[in-house]
Amino acid sequence: MSRVAVVTGANRGIGLAIATRLAAEGMRVVLASRSASAGEEAASRYPEHAGRISVGTLDVADRGSIVDFTRWLHRTHGRCDVLVNNAAVAIDGAQDAGTADLGLVRATLEVNLFGAWQMTQALVPAMRARGYGRIVNMSSGVGRLSAMTGGIPGYRVSKTALNALTLVFADELRADGILVNACCPGHVRTGMGGAGAERSAEAAADTPVWLAGLPPDGPTGGFFRDRRPLAW
Ligand code: NAP
DSSP states (O other), X not given: OOOEEEXXXXXXXXXXXXXXXXXXXXXXXXXXXXXXXXXXXXXXXXXXXXXXXXXXXXXXXXXXXXXXXXXXXXXXXXXXXXXXXXOOOOOOXXXXXXXXXXHHHHHHHHHHTHHHHHHHHHHHHHHHHHTOEEEEEEOOGGGOGGGOOSSOHHHHHXXXXXHHHHHXXXXXXXXXXXXXXXXXXXXXXXXXXXXXXXXXXXXXXHXXXXXXXXXXXXXXXXXXXXXXXXXX
Protein backbone atom coordinates (compact mmCIF):
# COMPACT_ATOMS: atom_id res chain seq x y z
CA MET A 1 0.00 0.00 0.00
CA SER A 2 1.54 3.35 -1.00
CA ARG A 3 2.15 6.07 1.56
CA VAL A 4 -0.45 8.77 2.15
CA ALA A 5 0.82 12.35 2.30
CA VAL A 6 -1.14 15.44 3.36
CA VAL A 7 0.12 18.80 2.06
CA THR A 8 -1.57 21.89 3.50
CA GLY A 9 -2.03 25.05 1.43
CA ALA A 10 -1.42 22.96 -1.68
CA ASN A 11 -3.70 24.70 -4.20
CA ARG A 12 -0.86 26.96 -5.36
CA GLY A 13 2.77 27.91 -4.90
CA ILE A 14 5.29 25.62 -3.25
CA GLY A 15 2.56 23.45 -1.70
CA LEU A 16 1.21 22.52 -5.14
CA ALA A 17 4.74 21.74 -6.37
CA ILE A 18 5.35 19.50 -3.33
CA ALA A 19 2.01 17.71 -3.80
CA THR A 20 2.62 16.95 -7.48
CA ARG A 21 6.22 15.80 -6.86
CA LEU A 22 5.10 13.44 -4.10
CA ALA A 23 2.42 12.05 -6.42
CA ALA A 24 5.01 11.60 -9.19
CA GLU A 25 7.08 9.61 -6.69
CA GLY A 26 4.15 7.25 -6.10
CA MET A 27 2.55 8.53 -2.90
CA ARG A 28 -1.21 8.99 -2.54
CA VAL A 29 -1.42 12.72 -1.96
CA VAL A 30 -4.11 14.78 -0.30
CA LEU A 31 -3.98 18.25 -1.81
CA ALA A 32 -5.44 20.23 1.08
CA SER A 33 -6.93 23.58 0.16
CA ARG A 34 -9.10 26.00 2.11
CA SER A 35 -11.15 26.53 -1.07
CA ALA A 36 -12.44 23.26 -2.51
CA SER A 37 -12.85 24.78 -5.98
CA ALA A 38 -9.29 26.20 -5.99
CA GLY A 39 -8.00 22.79 -4.95
CA GLU A 40 -10.00 20.96 -7.66
CA GLU A 41 -8.87 23.46 -10.28
CA ALA A 42 -5.21 23.02 -9.27
CA ALA A 43 -5.47 19.21 -9.30
CA SER A 44 -7.18 19.25 -12.70
CA ARG A 45 -4.01 20.73 -14.22
CA TYR A 46 -2.21 17.42 -13.50
CA PRO A 47 -4.32 14.72 -15.18
CA GLU A 48 -1.27 12.44 -15.18
CA HIS A 49 -1.58 12.24 -11.35
CA ALA A 50 -5.39 11.95 -11.29
CA GLY A 51 -5.36 8.54 -9.58
CA ARG A 52 -2.93 9.62 -6.88
CA ILE A 53 -4.16 13.10 -5.90
CA SER A 54 -7.36 13.79 -4.01
CA VAL A 55 -8.52 17.18 -2.84
CA GLY A 56 -9.48 17.84 0.78
CA THR A 57 -10.98 21.04 2.15
CA LEU A 58 -8.95 22.44 5.03
CA ASP A 59 -8.54 25.80 6.73
CA VAL A 60 -5.69 25.29 9.20
CA ALA A 61 -6.82 28.32 11.24
CA ASP A 62 -10.26 26.80 11.86
CA ARG A 63 -10.47 24.05 14.51
CA GLY A 64 -13.76 22.73 13.13
CA SER A 65 -12.29 22.49 9.64
CA ILE A 66 -9.35 20.45 10.99
CA VAL A 67 -11.71 18.06 12.79
CA ASP A 68 -13.86 17.60 9.66
CA PHE A 69 -10.77 17.14 7.46
CA THR A 70 -9.26 14.53 9.80
CA ARG A 71 -12.50 12.52 9.87
CA TRP A 72 -12.74 12.69 6.08
CA LEU A 73 -9.09 11.61 5.74
CA HIS A 74 -9.56 8.57 7.97
CA ARG A 75 -12.75 7.61 6.13
CA THR A 76 -11.31 7.96 2.63
CA HIS A 77 -7.64 6.99 3.10
CA GLY A 78 -7.50 5.16 6.43
CA ARG A 79 -3.97 6.28 7.21
CA CYS A 80 -1.55 9.20 7.17
CA ASP A 81 2.20 8.73 6.75
CA VAL A 82 3.41 12.20 5.80
CA LEU A 83 2.33 15.70 6.82
CA VAL A 84 3.75 18.77 5.13
CA ASN A 85 2.79 21.87 7.11
CA ASN A 86 3.09 24.30 4.22
CA ALA A 87 0.12 26.67 4.58
CA ALA A 88 1.16 30.13 5.69
CA VAL A 89 0.42 33.82 5.39
CA ALA A 90 2.78 36.80 5.19
CA ILE A 91 0.50 39.73 5.96
CA ASP A 92 2.63 42.08 8.02
CA GLY A 93 5.29 42.96 5.47
CA ALA A 94 5.01 46.72 5.93
CA GLN A 95 5.22 46.60 9.74
CA ASP A 96 7.96 47.10 12.29
CA ALA A 97 7.77 45.61 15.77
CA GLY A 98 7.44 48.97 17.54
CA THR A 99 4.17 49.93 15.87
CA ALA A 100 2.90 46.58 14.61
CA ASP A 101 -0.82 45.90 14.46
CA LEU A 102 -0.92 42.94 16.85
CA GLY A 103 -4.15 41.79 15.26
CA LEU A 104 -2.15 41.03 12.11
CA VAL A 105 0.57 39.37 14.20
CA ARG A 106 -2.02 37.15 15.93
CA ALA A 107 -3.62 36.27 12.58
CA THR A 108 -0.17 35.29 11.30
CA LEU A 109 0.55 33.07 14.30
CA GLU A 110 -2.90 31.50 13.98
CA VAL A 111 -1.99 30.08 10.55
CA ASN A 112 1.79 29.73 10.57
CA LEU A 113 2.25 28.38 14.11
CA PHE A 114 -1.05 27.16 15.54
CA GLY A 115 -2.21 25.83 12.17
CA ALA A 116 0.84 23.58 11.92
CA TRP A 117 0.58 22.68 15.61
CA GLN A 118 -3.10 21.65 15.42
CA MET A 119 -2.53 19.69 12.20
CA THR A 120 0.32 17.80 13.84
CA GLN A 121 -1.84 17.02 16.87
CA ALA A 122 -4.63 15.81 14.57
CA LEU A 123 -2.52 13.49 12.40
CA VAL A 124 0.15 12.12 14.75
CA PRO A 125 -2.20 9.47 16.23
CA ALA A 126 -2.54 7.84 12.77
CA MET A 127 1.25 7.89 12.38
CA ARG A 128 1.83 6.46 15.86
CA ALA A 129 -0.61 3.65 15.10
CA ARG A 130 1.72 2.44 12.31
CA GLY A 131 5.02 3.42 13.95
CA TYR A 132 5.90 5.56 10.95
CA GLY A 133 5.66 9.26 10.12
CA ARG A 134 7.40 12.12 8.38
CA ILE A 135 6.49 15.70 9.32
CA VAL A 136 7.91 18.58 7.31
CA ASN A 137 7.44 22.14 8.55
CA MET A 138 7.87 24.80 5.89
CA SER A 139 9.80 27.48 7.70
CA SER A 140 11.92 30.38 6.49
CA GLY A 141 15.42 31.73 6.85
CA VAL A 142 13.92 34.97 8.18
CA GLY A 143 12.97 33.06 11.34
CA ARG A 144 16.55 32.16 12.19
CA LEU A 145 17.64 33.48 15.61
CA SER A 146 21.23 33.41 14.32
CA ALA A 147 20.37 35.92 11.58
CA MET A 148 17.49 37.88 13.12
CA THR A 149 16.86 41.47 11.98
CA GLY A 150 13.94 43.92 12.12
CA GLY A 151 10.86 44.04 9.90
CA ILE A 152 7.96 41.65 9.17
CA PRO A 153 7.84 40.87 12.91
CA GLY A 154 4.77 38.64 12.93
CA TYR A 155 6.02 36.46 10.08
CA ARG A 156 9.54 36.24 11.53
CA VAL A 157 8.32 35.30 15.01
CA SER A 158 5.88 32.75 13.57
CA LYS A 159 8.71 30.94 11.78
CA THR A 160 11.07 31.11 14.79
CA ALA A 161 8.31 29.55 16.88
CA LEU A 162 7.65 26.92 14.20
CA ASN A 163 11.35 26.03 14.33
CA ALA A 164 11.14 25.60 18.11
CA LEU A 165 8.02 23.47 17.71
CA THR A 166 9.89 21.30 15.21
CA LEU A 167 12.49 20.47 17.87
CA VAL A 168 9.87 19.82 20.54
CA PHE A 169 7.88 17.41 18.35
CA ALA A 170 11.06 15.75 17.03
CA ASP A 171 12.08 14.89 20.57
CA GLU A 172 8.61 13.75 21.64
CA LEU A 173 8.04 11.57 18.54
CA ARG A 174 11.51 10.10 18.02
CA ALA A 175 10.61 6.81 19.74
CA ASP A 176 7.53 6.38 17.51
CA GLY A 177 9.43 6.27 14.23
CA ILE A 178 8.22 9.77 13.34
CA LEU A 179 10.86 12.13 11.94
CA VAL A 180 10.15 15.86 12.23
CA ASN A 181 12.15 18.47 10.35
CA ALA A 182 11.90 22.07 9.17
CA CYS A 183 13.18 23.61 5.96
CA CYS A 184 13.60 26.92 4.20
CA PRO A 185 12.70 26.79 0.49
CA GLY A 186 14.78 29.87 -0.41
CA HIS A 187 13.26 32.93 -2.12
CA VAL A 188 10.62 31.53 -4.43
CA ARG A 189 8.44 32.90 -7.28
CA THR A 190 4.98 32.50 -5.71
CA GLY A 191 2.21 34.74 -4.48
CA MET A 192 4.22 35.16 -1.29
CA GLY A 193 7.74 35.43 -2.75
CA GLY A 194 6.81 37.67 -5.69
CA ALA A 195 7.56 37.47 -9.41
CA GLY A 196 11.16 38.67 -8.98
CA ALA A 197 12.31 35.81 -6.73
CA GLU A 198 15.14 33.69 -8.10
CA ARG A 199 13.78 30.20 -7.53
CA SER A 200 10.88 28.27 -9.08
CA ALA A 201 8.30 26.50 -6.90
CA GLU A 202 9.39 23.20 -8.48
CA ALA A 203 13.02 23.75 -7.40
CA ALA A 204 11.86 24.84 -3.94
CA ALA A 205 9.94 21.56 -3.55
CA ASP A 206 13.12 19.47 -3.67
CA THR A 207 14.15 19.70 0.01
CA PRO A 208 10.65 19.19 1.52
CA VAL A 209 10.05 16.22 -0.81
CA TRP A 210 13.37 14.74 0.31
CA LEU A 211 12.40 15.21 3.98
CA ALA A 212 8.97 13.65 3.31
CA GLY A 213 10.63 10.42 2.15
CA LEU A 214 13.52 10.09 4.61
CA PRO A 215 14.72 6.57 5.42
CA PRO A 216 14.33 5.30 9.02
CA ASP A 217 17.85 6.43 9.93
CA GLY A 218 17.28 9.90 8.45
CA PRO A 219 17.64 13.10 10.46
CA THR A 220 15.05 14.43 12.89
CA GLY A 221 14.94 17.81 14.61
CA GLY A 222 16.86 19.45 11.76
CA PHE A 223 16.53 22.65 9.76
CA PHE A 224 17.53 22.40 6.08
CA ARG A 225 17.93 24.40 2.90
CA ASP A 226 18.98 22.68 -0.32
CA ARG A 227 19.21 19.41 1.67
CA ARG A 228 21.95 20.91 3.85
CA PRO A 229 21.70 21.89 7.54
CA LEU A 230 20.93 25.54 8.21
CA ALA A 231 21.82 27.38 11.44
CA TRP A 232 18.73 27.95 13.61
P1 NAP B 1 1.74 31.24 -1.23
O1 NAP B 1 1.99 31.18 -2.70
O2 NAP B 1 1.30 32.52 -0.63
O3 NAP B 1 0.70 30.07 -0.86
C1 NAP B 1 0.28 29.95 0.46
C2 NAP B 1 -0.68 28.79 0.55
O4 NAP B 1 -1.13 28.72 1.92
C3 NAP B 1 -1.94 28.99 -0.32
O5 NAP B 1 -2.35 27.75 -0.82
C4 NAP B 1 -2.95 29.51 0.69
O6 NAP B 1 -4.30 29.23 0.36
C5 NAP B 1 -2.54 28.68 1.91
N1 NAP B 1 -3.13 29.19 3.15
C6 NAP B 1 -3.03 30.41 3.71
N2 NAP B 1 -3.78 30.48 4.81
C7 NAP B 1 -4.36 29.25 4.97
C8 NAP B 1 -5.23 28.68 5.91
N3 NAP B 1 -5.71 29.39 6.96
N4 NAP B 1 -5.60 27.39 5.77
C9 NAP B 1 -5.16 26.66 4.72
N5 NAP B 1 -4.34 27.15 3.77
C10 NAP B 1 -3.95 28.43 3.91
O7 NAP B 1 3.05 30.80 -0.41
P2 NAP B 1 4.35 29.96 -0.86
O8 NAP B 1 5.38 30.93 -1.33
O9 NAP B 1 3.95 28.82 -1.72
O10 NAP B 1 4.86 29.45 0.57
C11 NAP B 1 4.75 28.10 0.98
C12 NAP B 1 5.52 27.95 2.29
O11 NAP B 1 6.90 28.31 2.10
C13 NAP B 1 5.00 28.86 3.40
O12 NAP B 1 5.07 28.19 4.64
C14 NAP B 1 5.98 30.04 3.39
O13 NAP B 1 6.05 30.70 4.63
C15 NAP B 1 7.29 29.32 3.04
N6 NAP B 1 8.29 30.19 2.45
C16 NAP B 1 8.09 30.79 1.24
C17 NAP B 1 9.09 31.61 0.71
C18 NAP B 1 8.94 32.27 -0.64
O14 NAP B 1 9.89 32.98 -1.06
N7 NAP B 1 7.84 32.09 -1.35
C19 NAP B 1 10.29 31.82 1.43
C20 NAP B 1 10.46 31.19 2.66
C21 NAP B 1 9.45 30.37 3.16
P3 NAP B 1 -5.24 30.30 -0.44
O15 NAP B 1 -4.93 30.12 -1.89
O16 NAP B 1 -6.62 29.90 -0.06
O17 NAP B 1 -4.86 31.68 0.04
